[in-house]
Amino acid sequence: MKPVQLLAVFAENKPDQLARVTRQLADAGVNIHWVGIADVQKFGVIRFLVDKTDLAFEWLKQHDVTVSRVEVLAVEVEDRPGGLHQVAAILAGDSISLANVSGFVFNHRAILLLEVPELERARRLLTDRGLHLLSEEEMLSL
Amino acid sequence: MYWQAEIETMPRPELEALQLRRLQEVVRRVATTVPFYRQALAEAGVSPDDIRSLADARRLPFTTNADLRANYPDGLLAIPRQQVTRLHTSSGTTGKPKALFFSRRDVDQAAELIARCLVMTGCTAEDVLQNMMTYGLFTGALVLHYGAEKVGMLVIPAGPGNSERQLMLMQDFRTTVFHTTPSYALYLAEFIRKRGLDPRKDLALRKGLVGAEAHSEETRRKIEEALGIDAYNSYGLSEMNGPGVAFECEHKSGLHLWEDQYLLEIIDPVTGVPLADGERGELVLTSLTREAMPLLRYRTRDLTSVIPAPCPCGRTHRRLARITGRSDDMLVVRGVNLYPQQIERVLMSIPELGSNYLIHLRGLDELTVKVEFAASGFDGRVENLVRLEERVVEKLRAEILVKPKVELSAPGTLPVSEGKAKRVVDERVL
Numbered sequence: 001m002k003p004v005q006l007l008a009v010f011a012e013n014k015p016d017q018l019a020r021v022t023r024q025l026a027d028a029g030v031n032i033h034w035v036g037i038a039d040v041q042k043f044g045v046i047r048f049l050v051d052k053t054d055l056a057f058e059w060l061k062q063h064d065v066t067v068s069r070v071e072v073l074a075v076e077v078e079d080r081p082g083g084l085h086q087v088a089a090i091l092a093g094d095s096i097s098l099a100n101v102s103g104f105v106f107n108h109r110a111i112l113l114l115e116v117p118e119l120e121r122a123r124r125l126l127t128d129r130g131l132h133l134l135s136e137e138e139m140l141s142l
Numbered sequence: 143m144y145w146q147a148e149i150e151t152m153p154r155p156e157l158e159a160l161q162l163r164r165l166q167e168v169v170r171r172v173a174t175t176v177p178f179y180r181q182a183l184a185e186a187g188v189s190p191d192d193i194r195s196l197a198d199a200r201r202l203p204f205t206t207n208a209d210l211r212a213n214y215p216d217g218l219l220a221i222p223r224q225q226v227t228r229l230h231t232s233s234g235t236t237g238k239p240k241a242l243f244f245s246r247r248d249v250d251q252a253a254e255l256i257a258r259c260l261v262m263t264g265c266t267a268e269d270v271l272q273n274m275m276t277y278g279l280f281t282g283a284l285v286l287h288y289g290a291e292k293v294g295m296l297v298i299p300a301g302p303g304n305s306e307r308q309l310m311l312m313q314d315f316r317t318t319v320f321h322t323t324p325s326y327a328l329y330l331a332e333f334i335r336k337r338g339l340d341p342r343k344d345l346a347l348r349k350g351l352v353g354a355e356a357h358s359e360e361t362r363r364k365i366e367e368a369l370g371i372d373a374y375n376s377y378g379l380s381e382m383n384g385p386g387v388a389f390e391c392e393h394k395s396g397l398h399l400w401e402d403q404y405l406l407e408i409i410d411p412v413t414g415v416p417l418a419d420g421e422r423g424e425l426v427l428t429s430l431t432r433e434a435m436p437l438l439r440y441r442t443r444d445l446t447s448v449i450p451a452p453c454p455c456g457r458t459h460r461r462l463a464r465i466t467g468r469s470d471d472m473l474v475v476r477g478v479n480l481y482p483q484q485i486e487r488v489l490m491s492i493p494e495l496g497s498n499y500l501i502h503l504r505g506l507d508e509l510t511v512k513v514e515f516a517a518s519g520f521d522g523r524v525e526n527l528v529r530l531e532e533r534v535v536e537k538l539r540a541e542i543l544v545k546p547k548v549e550l551s552a553p554g555t556l557p558v559s560e561g562k563a564k565r566v567v568d569e570r571v572l
């Protein structure tokens with residue numbers, strides 16, 4: 001199973017940056033399924049899950065947007081307190097640290113997007129413990 | 143390959159004898175034709191007859207930037223006005239420009255020196271030169287243009303900017319050599335890359351002649367790698383004809399200064415005391431052959447040193463080390479002296495960074511370095527940008543001994559200039 005691909009856009013501290021990128025994606029006929037913003041100190045990176053990743057990537061690049069691809073794992077957890085903790089504990093038990101985590105709930109399904117340095121190892125650990133990882137198709141059909 | 147083999151490889155004793163003859167002649171000439179020099183020589187207590195050796199040049203008065211401005215427009219003219227065939231100016235940051243006159247022979251002589259420089263880098267009549275410097279009052283483009291025509295190159299007077307058109311010219315006329323500033327060379331390389339073109343395959347470029355801004359060895363390497371060319375450092379100043387005063391030969395290790403035309407000294411910029419070969423100081427030049435407006439001991443404010451060792455190319459004219467800054471570019475930040483070129487050198491040595499940067503001074507001695515990261519340097523992970531920024535701060539601190547603020551910007555977001563790049567903005571309230 002391929003990892004889920006997100007697009008990561010460098011966001012300077014300009015309020016209109018998100019609007020600028022979403023407008024460009026709309027122009028390209030790309031649908032956005034999920035947006036998350038990662039902020040560390042003064043840097044912001046906006047992440048998108050879109051239906052046509054390759055097209056969107058090329059389009060943004062051509063329009064001078066600083067964009068990169070990021071691979072993440074999409075893990076379904078129980079929609080109750082402790083869902084994230086369970087995942088973090090499994091990974092920490094094998095000394096894999098989480099770089100970035102975002103989560104959202106859709107139709108009563110709780111999904112965590114995990115950015116980890118060793119994607120494959122993390123995937124095996126999580127599936128071995130009975131967690132369900134979603135493919136990109138599943139993510140887009142949520 | 144030499145353009146004027148006899149002069150370029152003239153044994154030192156002969157070359158120095160020629161210099162002395164020309165120095166005596168020029169001092170005599172300005173003493174009689176330029177009232178400013180007549181007075182300056184009198185005040186220094188020197189008469190033309192006192193110049194019996196090259197060392198006696200040290201007794202001559204300096205000419206400064208301020209003298210040129212004070213004598214604007216034609217106070218330093220040494221020939222009758224009707225014998226002047228060309229005017230160039232050199233702009234300053236404030237007030238009137240400096241006016242620089244050429245006689246017909248000066249124009250021709252400047253072109254000869256350019257021809258020496260071009261042949262020295264391996265250019266031939268087969269080459270196609272795209273001249274991307276500014277044509278007009280600035281000497282950069284026109285003076286080089288005339289020299290390239292002497293060599294027989296096909297010269298495209300493209301002028302600066304309009305990258306779209308530059309690229310079209312390069313493709314359609316198979317440009318092999320270009321002449322521009324280091325900042326525009328880097329900008330153009332990025333522009334070409336964005337077009338999805340590979341300069342090594344899609345263009346015929348072989349050489350870049352890079353000048354008008356002091357730049358570091360790291361910047362040269364970056365230009366060479368980005369475009370797949372050999373880049374040669376060009377040094378000149380409008381007060382001494384413009385480009386062609388000193389240029390790198392094929393060995394790219396120091397710039398041969400044409401000593402049959404210019405008498406060179408390195409002095410301590412503060413005390414004015416002459417320094418020995420190898421010591422870094424301010425370059426002082428006397429034009430030995432200019433007719434219209436010869437200058438005695440002109441303070442260039444450019445900092446460099448003389449490389450005394452002979453060059454394997456066989457030229458006997460001594461080499462200047464890469465200019466490391468202007469004495470008036472020096473910044474004093476929190477009591478520490480530093481040059482913008484030091485900052486540039488650090489930035490260019492970090493592959494994750496782009497080539498566009500800005501040094502911003504504001505408030506009370508607050509130094510901020512704004513730099514673009516390279517498009518390839520963004521992997522979508524914020525932590526890596528934070529880490530990169532910390533690395534830049536640390537490397538700069540180690541070089542300039544002041545801890546700057548660093549602001550990383552996205553590629554293509556800092557302002558780009560097409561002429562001489564303005565890299566330092568000083569808005570301090572001191």
Ligand SMILES: [Zn+2]
Binds near residue numbers: 391393453454455457
């Ligand atoms: Zn040489």
